[in-house]
Amino acid sequence: MARSTALEAPGIISVRSPAANGVRPRAYAALDLGTNNCRLLIAIPTRPGQFRVIDAFSRIVRLGEGLSRTGRLAAPAMDRALAALSVCSQKMAARTIADARLIATEACRAAANGEEFIERVRAETGLDLKIVSRETEARLAVSGCGSLVDREAKGAVLFDIGGGSSEIALLDLRPGYTRRLSNRIVAWTSLPVGVVTLAERHGGRDVSPETFEAMIQEVLERIERFEGRSRLEDLVGTDSFHLLGTSGTVTTLAGVHLALERYDRRQVDGTWLSNGDIDRLIAKIAGWSFEQRVANPCIGSDRADLVLAGCAILEAIRRAWPAKTLRVADRGLREGLLTEMMVADGVWRRRSNERSRRLA
Known part of the structure; x- marks a missing residue:
């Protein structure tokens, strides 16, 4: 059973194995x-x-x-x-x-x-x-990607486009940067739509401009029902605001942008895309045939019928919260889980104390 801590999201279980020879594994x-x-x-x-x-x-x-x-x-x-x-x-x-x-x-x-x-x-x-829960999922996304938020930013919208849902968290950073960015969430929502569900409803293999726009409008209608969507209204579109995305959609766009011959997380994670970059990338991928999408090494057969649904969700988010830049994260829930476990166990605090004793 999980131990309750300030950083631990509710509803997550913990499974422990016995220590080897009495020494706590790491x-x-x-x-x-x-x-x-x-x-x-x-x-x-x-x-x-x-x-x-x-x-x-x-x-x-x-x-x-x-x-x-x-x-x-x-x-x-x-x-x-x-x-x-x-x-x-x-x-x-x-x-x-x-x-x-x-x-x-x-x-x-x-x-x-x-x-x-x-x-x-x-x-x-x-x-x-x-x-x-959806709330837990949104908080974990923030915990996992928070280190990629620009420390000079006053506000950011973090989103995770999933297969069946899309989590969105609005971060007000005006009180100052903190490692516990989940404390800066001022509004969040989980849209019950993701790349799989959207592609199944509208089709993902052959997507016309009209179908693509219909996808965007469906997502926008859901966003408009989100009561907290205007909490960063005075920052949206300014130099002090940016988007931060974690999902196969944004990492795919970054891979295509970098013209990678093979997907490389090290090059993708942390990449900045400008508004113009995203416009060109979405137009480029939307103009490809299904076969061309399959042939791209950053899309492939597994994502070829889903990538445009993801682009439609991204475009709806961009219309709701216009931003000059988007930062791409190839990290998310798993990193959030790992971070929270390690904080709960005090591993970094113990290491810092051990180092201090060695230097004394």
């Missing part, structure tokens, strides 16, 4: 099962506020495929997810894990058989996933 694991992806990170803490990834896994499983039509997780989708989760279980079993947090998001939240699937995961893989 590896931490974070798993995020989303509507489209299954992702795992295993990391060890390094300098204060930072950690080093020692193992990782990511696979597109499309767990939410067909969910918007049937209200249930489909058998083939569950089988794909279980296969990926089995790999994650093996990776975790191969290491001594100090703490692990394993979460499931929108697909399992929305599905009538979501809890039933979680029980099946527990029985077949030994992994004890917890379905988290």
Whole structure:
């Protein structure tokens, strides 16, 4: 059972393994099962506020495929997810894990058989996933990406475009920068629409300009129902405001922008895109055929039918909160989980104290 701390988001469970030879292990694991992806990170803490990834896994499983039509997780989708989760279980079993947090998001939240699937995961893989709330998901996105917020900014809108939902958090930074950026959230929302659900409703393979605009308008209508959307109204569009995006959509745009022959997280994470850059990138990708999207190394066959739905969600966010720049984050919920676990355990505080004693 998770220990309650100031930084710990509600609804997240913690799984601990026994210490080896009485010595507390230092590896931490974070798993995020989303509507489209299954992702795992295993990391060890390094300098204060930072950690080093020692193992990782990511696979597109499309767990939410067909969910918007049937209200249930489909058998083939569950089988794909279980296969990926089995790999994650093996990776975790191969290491001594100090703490692990394993979460499931929108697909399992929305599905009538979501809890039933979680029980099946527990029985077949030994992994004890917890379905988290939308609020928790938004806060974790902030925790995971907060270090990429411009320290000179007075305000920012952070968004995470998922497969089945899109989380948006408005950050008022005028009180000053803090590592606990979740304390700067002045409004948040979770839109029950993501790249999978939007593409299934409108089509993602062959998208006409009219269909693309219809996607944007659907998302904008949902944003307009968000009561807190105007909380940063006096900052939006100024030099002191920017967007910060984490998702396959924005990382794909950055990869295309950088003309990468192979996707490279190190080049993408932290990239700044100007308003004009984004306009050109969306127009470019929208002008490609499905086959051209498949052929691009930063899109590929797994995302070719989803990328324009993601671009439509991004465009709706840009229209709601115009910004001169967007910063791209190839990080998110898993990093937020890892950061919160390490803070809860005081690993950086202990390391700092040990260093002080050595220097004394």
